[in-house]
Amino acid sequence: MKIVRSIAGVPIRLTAERLDHIARRHPEMADQEEKILETITSPDCVQEGDSGTSIAVKSYPKTPVSQKSCAVVYRQLSESDGFVVTAYFTSRPASWRRMVWKR
Numbered sequence: 001m002k003i004v005r006s007i008a009g010v011p012i013r014l015t016a017e018r019l020d021h022i023a024r025r026h027p028e029m030a031d032q033e034e035k036i037l038e039t040i041t042s043p044d045c046v047q048e049g050d051s052g053t054s055i056a057v058k059s060y061p062k063t064p065v066s067q068k069s070c071a072v073v074y075r076q077l078s079e080s081d082g083f084v085v086t087a088y089f090t091s092r093p094a095s096w097r098r099m100v101w102k103r
Contacts, residue, residue, distance in 0.1 A: 001014065001015045002014045002033070004037045004040050007056075010080070011080060012074050012076070012083060014037060014083075018083070018085075022086055025086065028063070028065050029089065039057070039070045039071075040072055040074060044058050044103050045057050045101060046101040047094065047098065048100050052075060054073070054074055054075070055071055055072065056072045057070070063089055070089060071090050073086050
């Protein structure tokens with residue numbers, strides 16, 4: 001298990017189970033643990049997700065599927081605990097989601 005801090009300073013857990021889940025649902029995300037963790041700690045922006053989640057988004061010039069943004073959905077349970085829900089590559093942040101933080 002890896003733990004990094006979100007831009008709000010909340011420790012966010014990334015477990016082996018979540019990595020397996022992400023790789024099963026999004027095969028292009030296999031072996032992308034470093035990008036997932038970096039996206040949480042140093043995003044370009046954070047959007048409001050569904051059901052109390054946040055979505056950290058960071059652009060990368062090179063990914064397994066060309067130039068894309070990594071989007072990491074995570075939930076902050078408290079000021080001292082949170083976890084990754086899923087992660088995926090996307091062309092750009094969703095324009096219809098509310099922006100809660102931007103670099």
